[in-house]
Amino acid sequence: MDARDGTVLSARSMVGRALRWMSYPREPEDFLAPFWPVAEPRELRAKVIDVRPEATGCATLVLSVGRRWRGHRAGQWVALSVELDGARRTRCFSISSPASDGAGTIELTIKARPDGAVTPTLISRAMIDKVVTLSPAQGDFVLPSPIPRRLLFVSGGSGITPIMSMLRTLDRDRALGGSTQVTVVHFARALDEVLFLDDLRALPGVSLHIETERALGRAPSLSEESLAALLPEFESYECFTCGPEPLVAAVERAFAARGQSARVHVERFTRASTVATEDTAGSVTFARSGVTARADRPLLLVAEQSGLNPPSGCGIGICGTCxxxxxxxxxxxxxxxxxxxxxxxxxxxxxxVAVGDVSIDL
Ligand SMILES: Cc1cc2nc3c(=O)[nH]c(=O)nc-3n(C[C@H](O)[C@H](O)[C@H](O)COP(=O)(O)OP(=O)(O)OC[C@H]3O[C@@H](n4cnc5c(N)ncnc54)[C@H](O)[C@@H]3O)c2cc1C
Ligand code: FES
Structure with missing residues (x-):
């Protein structure tokens, strides 16, 4: 590609962006469709209409979604893509607003990672009026139908977001405060870091237990005994858990000890790419970049550590971005x-991970 091609491409992308901005919430293709029926929309766009501060370091992004949004079930997540410094970045977030059927607004509640490339920008008010792209809602961490009579939610930190969508949906559908017994156990570093604290306290008929590191003077932990002390016969509850890996693993162990593993439903935010692997000995060659490196970790991490910048999103093999x-x-x-x-x-x-020597088209 010579310099002239580059100029034509960037002029095209500027025109495309301007058309998309002018046509929002419709797609430019919507206006072309009557004259050019093959024009198909490629992506689902949403406009940030508000950034609402939440607990320390967190904010809720309120997104206006157009008629192509097919709705979401309480507990599902989306892959959100945004252009930052000329590069497209994709990250996954659970939807914290109640289940929806279609066009309207949805909310994502985001905790900024201090060293993060994307989340600190996402929670800034500079995002207001920006257009982002979304995947359809995904994931099977969802409320079952019919709603079980006993529900236990166990979360840590930002792991409360999909659970809040479930609680808000139950509240909207008047399923709280009646015959359904709902217990929420939430762990956080400090009370001012608890997301949705006022909303949680206002939920009717919910038994709420919050444990913080600051109040306990040590990291909170969960075991079969401590869970039983909060909720005798916890194993008779349908349990939804999301949070740091040790917490989720402790909940799984507690239910397994009572022979009720099948009652536990888990959502994980943790990236596989952050984990080192043992079973691999070899090298990876990123053929187009001409880079060869030792392949002792998931290949995304090896690529990033080799100075390459492949697109990535969830980090756990579910969004398909990488x-x-x-x-x-x-x-x-x-x-x-x-x-x-x-x-x-x-x-x-x-x-x-690589098992031996591999070559990748990157
Ligand atoms: C299905 C799913 C749903 C999620 N829902 C939410 C949500 O509702 N709210 C929310 O705040 N977050 C959620 N997350 C986590 C969120 O996607 C990450 O925090 C975010 O991608 C970090 O982006 P970043 O660009 O700021 O950080 P990056 O620049 O990508 O990473 C910065 C550093 O943090 C590490 N890191 C990044 N993400 C993770 C992670 N998840 N686990 C461990 N280490 C990590 C990186 O390896 C790196 O060292 C969800 C993740 C998944 C997979
Ligand atoms: S980053 Fe989502 S599948 Fe790899």
Missing amino acids: LCKKLSGTTRDLRTGALSSEGDTDIALCST
Whole structure:
């Protein structure tokens, strides 16, 4: 590509952006469709209409979603893409507002990572009026239907967001305060870091337990005994848990000890790409970039540590943003443990490790 191509491309993308901005909440393709029926919208766009401060370091993004939004079930998440410094960044967030059927507004409540490339910007008021793109709502961490008579929610930190969507949905649908027994156990560092504190306290008929590190003088922990002390017969409750990995694992252990593992429903925010792996000895060659590196971690992390910047989102193999072609070699999928030895296969870099030497089209 010569310099002139570059100028044409950036002029095109500026015109595209201007058309999208002018046509919001419709898509430019909507206006073209009667004359050019093949024009299909590619993405679902949403406009940030408010950024509402929440607990310390957190804010809720209120997004206006157009008629293409197909709605969400309480507990689901979206992959949100935003253009920052000329690069498109994708990150996943649970929806904290109640379940929806279609166009209207949805809310994402975001805790900024101090070293994060995206979240500190997302929670700033500079985002107001910006247009972002969204995936459809995804995930099976959702309220069952019919609603169980006993519900236990256990969360830590920002892990309360999908649970808040469930509680708000139950409240809106007048399912709280009646025959459904609802207990919420939430862990945080300090009370001023508890998200939705006033909303949680105002929920009718909900038994709320909040434990903070500051009040206890040590990191809160959960065990079969401590859970039983809060809620005898906890194992008879349908349990939804989301938070740091040790908390989620402790809830799973407590239910397993009572032979009720199937009652636990888990959502994980943790990125696989942050975890080092042991079973791999070899190297990865990123063929188009001409970079070869030791492959001792998930390939997304190896690529990032090698100075490459492949697009990524969830970091746990669910959003598809980091899909890349494997040209040759054997890889292991961290989610399923399955080995893949075929060339020309799409792999999710964030949740794949090399087994031996591999070559990737990046
Ligand atoms: C399904 C799903 C739903 C989520 N819902 C929410 C939500 O409702 N609210 C919310 O605040 N967050 C949520 N998250 C987590 C959120 O996506 C990450 O915090 C966010 O991607 C961080 O982006 P960043 O660009 O600021 O950080 P990055 O620049 O991408 O990362 C900064 C540093 O933090 C580490 N890091 C980033 N994310 C994680 C993580 N999840 N676990 C461990 N280490 C990490 C990176 O490895 C890096 O060292 C969700 C994640 C998933 C997968
Ligand atoms: S970043 Fe989402 S699948 Fe890899």
